Amino acid sequence: MTEFEDQGVSLTALAVAAGRAVETSRPDALVKDPFAAALVEAAHSHVDFPTAWPSDPGALSPLQQPLLLASIYIGVRTRFIDDFLQSGPATGQTVVLGAGLDTRSHRLAWPEGSKVFEIDHANVLDFKAGVLARLSPPPACELITLAADLAEPWRALLLAVGFDAGQPTTWVLEGLLPYLDSAAQKAVLAEVMELSGPGSRAVIERAVPLPKTEDFEAKLRDFSLQTGLPMSELLARADPPDPEKLLTGAGWRCEGHAVQDLCVTYGRTLSLSPADPAHRAKPEQPPHDHSRGGFVTAWRP
Ligand SMILES: C[S@@+](CC[C@H](N)C(=O)[O-])C[C@H]1O[C@@H](n2cnc3c(N)ncnc32)[C@H](O)[C@@H]1O
Numbered sequence: 001m002t003e004f005e006d007q008g009v010s011l012t013a014l015a016v017a018a019g020r021a022v023e024t025s026r027p028d029a030l031v032k033d034p035f036a037a038a039l040v041e042a043a044h045s046h047v048d049f050p051t052a053w054p055s056d057p058g059a060l061s062p063l064q065q066p067l068l069l070a071s072i073y074i075g076v077r078t079r080f081i082d083d084f085l086q087s088g089p090a091t092g093q094t095v096v097l098g099a100g101l102d103t104r105s106h107r108l109a110w111p112e113g114s115k116v117f118e119i120d121h122a123n124v125l126d127f128k129a130g131v132l133a134r135l136s137p138p139p140a141c142e143l144i145t146l147a148a149d150l151a152e153p154w155r156a157l158l159l160a161v162g163f164d165a166g167q168p169t170t171w172v173l174e175g176l177l178p179y180l181d182s183a184a185q186k187a188v189l190a191e192v193m194e195l196s197g198p199g200s201r202a203v204i205e206r207a208v209p210l211p212k213t214e215d216f217e218a219k220l221r222d223f224s225l226q227t228g229l230p231m232s233e234l235l236a237r238a239d240p241p242d243p244e245k246l247l248t249g250a251g252w253r254c255e256g257h258a259v260q261d262l263c264v265t266y267g268r269t270l271s272l273s274p275a276d277p278a279h280r281a282k283p284e285q286p287p288h289d290h291s292r293g294g295f296v297t298a299w300r301p
Contacts, residue, residue: 037051091200101124115142
């Protein structure tokens with residue numbers, strides 16, 4: 001195991017980057033992340049993540065098939081959030097909570113003067129900064145990284161690095177909430193609301209309660225053992241708060257987005273092309289499917 005992988009959660013950041021690498025390789029790519037494949041390569045992971053769409057998905061190993069399937073979801077999710085960030089009037093500040101190996105700071109065109117705050121564990125942020133420094137000129141935004149544990153209080157740390165709670169802010173919570181227990185999810189969402197000046201907005205990927213059946217738990221355990229991805233930790237997330245309810249209660253205007261609807265919008269099916277005659281093995285539904293709860297977009301008047 002490499003230094004980067006010594007925390008299980010970091011491996012999930014890598015899995016998402018691998019998904020974006022696969023998406024980028026497709027002729028019909030929904031997003032182009034020119035750094036994703038290099039980030040995966042630089043991590044020297046013990047997991048053999050697919051980083052390009054194969055000519056025959058059915059020939060992939062039983063471990064790689066669910067990862068490839070997940071890449072379809074990652075492509076849709078990334079594009080949806082890119083579109084959200086690039087729609088409507090931009091805010092001067094953007095905060096990416098659990099930023100992982102997200103490269104939007106470098107990929108997207110940011111209006112002059114934009115500040116992007118990325119929060120995650122130090123090992124993830126340091127690894128990404130090292131790779132991007134080799135591959136890319138400095139980003140168009142002012143990028144401020146903050147190593148913090150989002151399950152602990154983080155407000156003072158964010159304010160200390162120049163975040164202005166009086167200004168409108170865009171918040172990105174992508175792939176984060178499932179890794180926090182219910183109390184920490186509530187605390188993070190409360191901080192987002194507290195720290196948002198008028199005109200703020202948020203895009204939040206929901207965590208959903210997972211089925212507590214023996215069969216499902218066994219599948220997650222197997223998947224975790226094979227990959228090292230801490231999917232079984234998700235089992236603890238039994239009673240997540242509903243972000244839409246919380247934000248609406250605080251006066252935000254919210255919209256819910258079902259994954260299925262986004263797939264229709266972006267012309268994707270969450271399957272490994274059973275219509276493709278080259279597709280031989282029918283993969284099992286990966287555990288990931290059950291943790292897809294859709295998204296909430298929200299605006300503070
Ligand atoms: C599945 S990854 C998603 C990363 C990124 N948002 C993306 O979509 O590429 C989850 C990220 O949340 C971070 N994370 C999970 N729990 C955290 C915590 N308590 N404090 C800070 N970061 C955390 C992990 O380190 C990881 O980078």
